[in-house]
Amino acid sequence: MISINIYRYNPETDKFPYMQTFEFEKPKRDIMVLELLNQLKTKDPTISYRRSCREGVCGSDGMNINGKNGLACITPLSSVIKKNKLDLRPLPGLPVVRDLVVDMTEFYAQYEKIKPFLQNDTPVDIGERLQSPEDRDKLDGLYECILCACCSTSCPSFWWNPDKFVGPAALLQAYRFIADSRDTKTAERLQSLSDPFSVYRCHGIMNCVSVCPKGLNPNEAIGEIKSMLLTNKNKKNIITSDKVGYKIMNNMERFWATSHTAGAQSAYLESLYESYLKDSSSIPQDWKIYFDSLPQINGEQKEVSHREVINRFKAQEVNATPNNTSNKIETSIKQIKVLQLIQAYRNRGHQKANLDPLGLKPFRNCDDLDLGFHNLDSTDLSDEFELDSFDIGKKTARLSEIIQALENIYCGTLGIEYNYISSLSERKWFQKRLEPNMGNLNFDPEEQIYILKRLSSAEGLAKFLASRYPGMKRFGIDGAESLIPMVDSLIQNSGVFGAKQICFGMAHRGRLNLLVNVLGKSPKELFTQFEEDFELEGASTGDVKYHLGSSTNILTPNGEVHVSLANNPSHLEIVDPVVLGSVRGRQDRLKDKNKELVIPILIHGDASFSGQGVVMETLQMSQTRGYGVGGTIHVIVNNQIGFTTSNEKDSRSTQYATDVAKMIEAPILHVNGDDPEMVVFAAKLACEYRYNFKKDIVLDMYCYRRRGHNEADEPSSTQPMMYKKIALQDSVKTSYQDKLISLGVVTQSECDESEKNYRTAIEKGDSVVHNLATKPNESMWFDWTPYMDQKGDTKIESSFDRDKFINLAHEAFTVPKNYVLQRQVKKIFSDRLEMAEGNIPINWGFAENMAYATLLDQGYPIRFSGQDIRRGTFSHRHAVVLNQEDGEGHMPLTKIAEKSNTTVDLYDSLLSEEAVLGFEYGYSATSPLGLVIWEAQFGDFVNGAQVVIDQFIVSAEHKWERLSGLVMLLPHGYEGQGPEHSSARLERFLQLCAYENIQVCVPSTPAQIYHLLRLQTIRMMRRPLVVISPKSLLRNPQAVSSVHDLTDGSFQYVIDDSLEDVEKVEKIILCSGKVFYDLSLKRDELGIGNIALIRIEQLYPFPYDSLEKILKTYTNAIKFVWCQEEPTNQGAWFNHRHRLQTVMDRMNIKDEISLVSREASSAPAVGLNKLHKQQQEALVKEALSF
DSSP: OEEEEEEEOOTTTOSSOEEEEEEEOOOSSOOBHHHHHHHHHHHOTTOOOOOOOSSSSSOOOEEEETTEEEEGGGOBGGGTOBTTEEEEEOOTTSOEEETTEEOOHHHHHHHHHTOOSOOOOSOOSSSOOOOOHHHHHHHTTGGGOOOOOTTGGGOHHHHHOTTTOOHHHHHHHHHHHHTOTTOSOHHHHHHHTOSTTTTTTOOOOOHHHHHOTTOOOHHHHHHHHHHHHHHHHHHTTSSOBOSSOBOOOOHHHHHHHHGGGSGGGHHHHHHHHHHHHHOGGGSOHHHHHHHHTSOOBTTBSSOOOHHHHHHHHHHHHHHSOOOHHHHHHHHHHHHHHHHHHHHHHHHHGGGGSOOOTTSOSOOOOOGGGSGGGGTOOGGGTTSEEEOTTOOSSSSEEEHHHHHHHHHHHHSSSEEEEOTTOSOHHHHHHHHHHHTTTTTOOOOOHHHHHHHHHHHHHHHHHHHHHHHHSTTSOOOOOTTOTTHHHHHHHHHHHHHHTTOSEEEEEEOSTTHHHHHHHTSOOOHHHHHHHHHTOSOOOTTOOOOOGGGOOEEEEEEETTEEEEEEEOOOOSSTTTHHHHHHHHHHHHHHHTTOTTSOSEEEEEEEEHHHHHHOHHHHHHHHHTTSTTTOOSOOEEEEEEOSOBTTBOOHHHHOSSSSTTGGGGGGTOOEEEEETTOHHHHHHHHHHHHHHHHHHOOOEEEEEEOOOSSOSSTTOOGGGTOHHHHHHHHTOOOHHHHHHHHHHHHTSSOHHHHHHHHHHHHHHHHHTOOOOTTBOSSOOGGGSOOOGGGTTOOTTOOOOOOOOHHHHHHHHHHHTOOOTTOOOOHHHHHHHHHHHHHHTTSSOBOHHHHHHHHHHHHHHTTOOEEEEETTTTTOTTSOOOSSEEOTTTOOEEOTHHHHHHHTTOOEEEEEOOSOSHHHHHHHHHHHHHOOSSEEEEEOSSGGGGGGGHHHIIIIITTHHHHHOOOOOOEEEEEOOOSSOOTTSSOOOHHHHHHTOOTTOSEEEOOOSHHHHHHHHHHHHHSSOOOOEEEEEOSGGGSOTTSOBOHHHHHHOOOOSEEOOOOSOGGGOOEEEEEOTTHHHHHHHHHHHHTOOSEEEEEEOEEESOOHHHHHHHHTTOTTOOEEEEEEEEETTSTTHHHHHHHHHHHHHHTTOOSOOEEEEEOOOSSSSOSOHHHHHHHHHHHHHHHHOO
C-alpha cells in the first residue's frame, strides 16, 4: 500500500489547511500522478485539482510532488514515491483557491509586464516578419515554455516578492524578444528590467532549472539579460576602468554592475572566461569588453587558463607517489576501461566486420573501438585483465588476447547487432553462442562437402539456364549462391526444433534456383515454362514462371516437414503479410499455441526491405495478439543494388538496409555471402533464436549481382566500378571448392564428377534434390477438393430454429454477474434482448452479432480483425464489452464457440490497412473452414491496401488457382462527412470484376447482412466477398428487420418494392444501399404511388434472372432509372449500365435506362455538410420526377 498525503483547504469551510491521508494499493503498472488523483477522486469527489489535459503541453496541473514542483500528467508515480509515501501540495508562493488549485493571477501579471509580443512599428512589404536562422538558434527551445509556473513558484525570490520580481518564467519569455532582431524595442525592454527586482533578485540557486518539465534553462536566459544590461551600462560609462582599478560608484550602481558575477553564475562565467583566455573573439562582444577591463595580474595582461591548472593538480594527485594504493587505483581504472572496450565491440564490432565480398563498402570509423578512446595504449597490451562476462575459456587474459578474440568474434565475416535488445537474457544468450568459440567454426568434412554440393547445384543450374535460354529473364542467383545452402540449413534446423511446416515468401531473385535445388521442382516442368509448351484453360491467365509457388515434403533429422513457397507478384514485399497470415491460419488449424510447428521464412531484397512501407507494417504486427506468429526468420539477399540504384545516399537514410528491424528489437546477423560456412552458422543461430524467444530475427547476407537486374540488362552503364570488380571475382563455389581442395577434404576430380552428374540429371529433367520425401505424408497437406469448382448460386439451408435462436441471443447479450457495463452499452444489450423476444424491431448490430452466434453454434470458426472492430467504428457492434470496475474484457461469443468446439477471434488491428488486409487474405487462403473478415474503419481506407486487392484478392484464383473466402466490410454512404469518409470506391471493385472472381454486395437491411454472412460461410464456394456496408443505416429506424426475417428468410439478390398496386407503376427506380431510404421517405412524403423502388443487393455477379423476374411484374412501367448517390463517373453506373440494359433488352423494353446521380467529380463528395444536403435533396427530387 502507498500512503498518499494531500493538502486540503476549502476557504468556505476550513479555518486552516490540513493534510488528508489516503491508503492506495500500489498499481501493478506504473501510472502518472494525475491518474492517481483521478482514481482518488472516485473515492472522494471533493478533492480539487486543475487539469486540461494535453499530456505535458497545457501546463495546467502543476503541483508540488514530494517537495518538488512538477506536472502531474507526466510525472510517473515510480519516480516520486519515497518509502511508499507521497505528499501532494499546491504550487508554493501563490494563493490557494482550493486544495491543489492556486490563483495564478500574480504569476500572469508578472508575465504580462514583460510585454510578451513582438514590437516593431516599421512597415513590412510582404506582410510577414521572418526570423533569421541566427535568431532562431539563440531562441531554440524557449518557444516550448508552457507557463506552468513550476519554475517561478520554486524560486524563493518570487515567494518573497511576487508583486515585484517577474520570476524565471517571465524572464525566460522576456529574453525571447530581447534577443530577437525583429523586435525594435530592445533598449526599452532592457530599461524596464534594470530595476533591482526584475532581474537582480535572481541568486542563481537553479531551482527553476531542476523543475522545468520541458528541460529549459531560465538561469541561462537570465544570465544573457544581465550581460546585455551590463553592455548597456558600459556604453553609458556606468562602469569604467583606469590604470589603478574601478572608479567609485554608489551602492546601487555597484549592485547593478557586479550582480552578473555573483556565485550563482559561476559555472557559466567560468566557461566564458576559459573561452576568452583561449580566443577572445569567440565570446560575445559585451563580455569581451568586461574581461578586457579586469585588472592586470603582476603586470601581465593575459592570465593562465584555470582549467589547465586544475588538470595539472589532478594529474599530480594521481601520480604523486608510486605506492600500492595509487597503482591499484590506476589498475582499477584500466580494468573498467577494458570492460568498456569489450562492450564497445559487442555494440559496434559489426561496423568493422568484413561483410562485402567485393570489398567496395567503405568501413565506418568507430572511435570507441580504438584503444586511445578508452585511455589505453600499446603499453597495456601485455597486461592481464579480468574478463567479467566475456567468456573465452579463462578468467583473465592479456589485453592483446582480448582484442584478438573480440576481432575474431565480432569483426570477421559475421557482424551481429544485438546489444540494443532490452532483454538481458537475450543479450546473454547471444554472448554464450558467440564468444566461447572466439569466431571459430567447426564444420566436419562431411558437412563441408554437403555445403559445396549445394553451392555447386546453385551455380550449375544458373549456368545451364544461361546456356539453354540466353537472354531470357530468369532473375538468376549468380553472385548469391550461398542462399541455397542457407535456405537448406534453415529447413533442416527448423525440422530439428520440431517444425512440421515451413512457409516461404520471396521475390523473384534466385526463385527458380530455390524451386529446383531446394523444393525439388522438376527441371522438366521448369523447361516447359520457359518454352511455354502448354495451353491455358478457361479464365486462367497464368503468371510468369518466377512468380509461381510450390510445395513439397522434405526430410529432416526430425522427420518430414511440409515446405511451401507462396506465389508472389512483382510488388516486392507485399507477400510478407500474406505469408504470415497463412502461417497463423495453419498454426490455428494445428492448435499450435506455442508457435513451434509452423515457421515463416521471408526472403527479401536489400532495397525493398529498407524502402517498402509494408515491411515496417509487417514487423510492427510481429508481437501483437492478433497477428503474432512466434517470430519470423528474415533473409536479406543483400546484393547492394536495387535495379540500377546502388548509392546509399539515394537508397536509404540508414546505415544498413536492415535498420528498420531494430524498431522491434530484432537481432540482425550481417554475414559475408562469400563465406558459406559462416552463412550456414548464421542460419543455425537464427533457427535456435527463433525457437527460444519466439521473435523475429534478420539474416543480412551480403553478396552481389553478377548480371543485370535481369539477364537482358547491361549493368555496367550505371555501376561501372562495381562490375569491373565483379568481372574479376571468383564465384563463391569456386573459392570454397579451392579451399576444401587445399585442406584435402575433396579432390578436383571428385568435384568434376559431381558437377557432371548434376548436369546429366538436369538435362534429363530429373529431380536434383536428395532429401525429398518419396512417399510424402499427405495428412500434412490440406485438402481443398470440396471447395473446388463450386458455383455461387448453390442453395443452402438458411433457416434456423427460432427457440434456439432466442437462446443464443440471450447468451450473446448477457454478461456475468457483477459485471458493470457502461451506460450506453448496457442499454444496447438490454435492447438486444428485447429484439430477440420480438418486442422491438431488429437493428444491424443485433443481426450481425447473431450471424456470428449462429455460425459458431453450427461449428464454424470465425476470425475478424480491423481497426476498432470489437466495438465498431460507429459503436454498433460491441462484440467485446469492458467491465467499468476493472477494465476486464468479455466476449460473450466465446462461450458459444467453446460449446461447439470451435473458435472465435476478434482483434482490433494496428493502424494499418496494407499489411493487415494482406495478413487476413493469407489467413483465408489457407483456412477455408470458417469465416474470415476484415473491416475498414471507413470504406476509403482500403485505398491504402490497393496492392493486396489487385495482386491477390481479385486475381489470385485466375493467376495461381488459389481460393479465398475473405470478407471485406467497407463502410460507405453519403452523409455529409466529406470526400474521405463517404465512398468505399465501389467503382474500383466493379472494374476488377470478371469471370465471377469476386462478389460485391450492398445489403440494406439487418436480415440481409445476417443471411449474407451465413451464406458466405456455409456455402462451399470460396471467393472474396466485398460488402459495401452502411453507416447511418446502422441506426436508421426504417432499416430494421424481424426475428422471422432472420430465422426463416434468406439472402435476396434483388429486393422488390412492397407497393400494393403494381398496375399503377409507370416508373421504376433501380438503386442500391442508403439512397433507397432517402427515396422512399420522400416518395411517401409526396404521396407518389406510380414509382417503384427496387434494390439490387448483389452488384456482382449480376443477378440477371432475379431482376428480370421482378421487372416482369410491372407491366405498365415505361421509364427506368438507375439512381446512385455517387458522382456519375463513380459508383456502379459505368460498370453496370450495360448489365441493366441487358435485362431490359431481354424483356423487349425499348426505353434505355437513364441515370440520376451527382455530377461527375474528381473527389467522391463535397466537404460542406450544407452543400451535401442540397445535393442530396436535388438528387432525390430529380429521381422522383417524371
